[in-house]
Amino acid sequence: MTETETLTAVSTVCVYCGSSFGKDTKYAREARKLGELLYQLNWKLVYGGGTTGLMGEIAKATMGPDGQGSVHGIIPSALVSKERDDDKDVGAVNEEIKKSVENHHGWTPISQEYGRTTVVPDMHTRKRLMATEADAFVAMPGGYGTLEEIMECITWSQLGIHNKPVVLFNIDGFYDSLLEFVGNAIQAGFISEKNGRIIQVASTADEVVEKIQKYVVPEGRFNLNWSDEGGNGK
Template sequence: MLNKGDYICVFCASKVPEDPELGHAAEDLGRLIAENGYNLVYGGGGRGLMGLVAKGAYQAGSHVLGVIPEALSTEESSVSEDSFVGGKGSISTIMVKDMHSRKRIMADKCSAFVSLPGGYGTFEELLEITTWSILGIHNKPIVILNFNGFYDPLVKLFENSVQSGFISDGNMKIASFCDSVGDVLASIDSYVAPETRFNLDWSTS
C-alpha cells in the first residue's frame, strides 16, 4: 500500500506512438497518479509518452521529478515548468552522468514501478527492475500496462521461460499485468511480492 506523497516511477518511451489513444492513456496515467495524491518520477524527457505522462501529472498537481543523463537532455528534451501551461504541480530535474545512475535514482525514489509500452529502453528498464526484485534488491510493486495487448508477447515469453525451467512458477507473478489505466493503482495496491524470490543480503553492496 502506497502512502500519499509517494513517488510512482513510470518507464515509457520518448517517442510519440502511432496510436493516439496510447498518448491519451499516458496522460491519463499521469493525471491519475496526481489525483490520488502521489508524485511522479520518470526519465525526465519532454517528448513522446514521457512528456505526456509528465504533463498529466504536473497539470493535476503532482511533483514531477525527472532523472535524465546529460547526453540525452537534448535528444529527449528535458522537461521544465515552462513546458506545460496551467499546471498545478511542480517540476524538478536531476541531471546525471550515465544510464545506471538514472535507473538507480528512480528506483531509490519510488515506491512502485509502472511500465507503459515502449522500445528497447523501456524494455531494458522494466526487465532490470524485475531482475532486481527477483534478487531481493527491492520488493516494490511492478505493474505493466498491457495497452491493447502490446505486452502479450512478453506474457508469452515469460510463460515459455517458466515452462523451460528458467523462471519459477511463483516468480511468474513478479510483474503484474493490467489492461487499462484505471486498473494500474488497484494493481499496485493488491501487489504481493512472490515468496519465491531470492532472500539475499545487499546491505554491504
C-alpha cells in the same frame, strides 16, 4: 518466505515509457489518463525526464491543470537538448521529434512545465536514482530502454533487492509477446511460477493503480544479503 502484501506505502511511482508517441494516439491518451490519476491520488511521478512522447504526456498530466502536481524527471546530460551548430532551430526540431520516431535524435528539451528535473552524468546514475526514489514501478509502451529498465526491476525483485510492485501497463496487448516469453520460460523451467507473479499486468490506468495498491509480494524469491544495494527489500 510467505506471500504478504507489500508493506511500503505508495507515494511515488516510477514510470518507464517511450520518448516517442508511437503510431496510435491511444498510447498518448492512456499516458494522460495515468498521469491524471497520479495527480488525483497526490502520488509523485518519477520518470526519465523527457518532455516528448509518452514521457512528456504523463509528466504534464501528473502536474495537473494547476501545475501543482509532483513530478521528478531524471535525465543524463547527453540526452538534454542543446543548441548546436547543426541545430539552429530547436523548436522546429522538437516538432519533428513529436511527429515520428524516425526523426527522434534521442535528446529532449527540459521544461518546468513537466516538473522538476535532475540532470545526472550517466544512465547508471539515472536508473539508480529512479529506483531508489520509487515505491512502485510501471512500464508503459516503449522501446529498448523501457524494456531494459523494467526487466532490471523485475530481476531485482527476484533477487530480493526490493519488494516493490512491478506493473506492465499492457495497452491494447502491447506486452503480450513479452508475457508469452515469460510463460514459455516458466514452462521451460527457467523462471519459477512464483517468480512469474512478480509481474502484474494492467490494461487500463485504473487497473494500474489497483494492481499497485493490492500488490502481493510473491514467495519463493531469493533472500540474499544486498547490503551494497541499500539492503534487502528496500
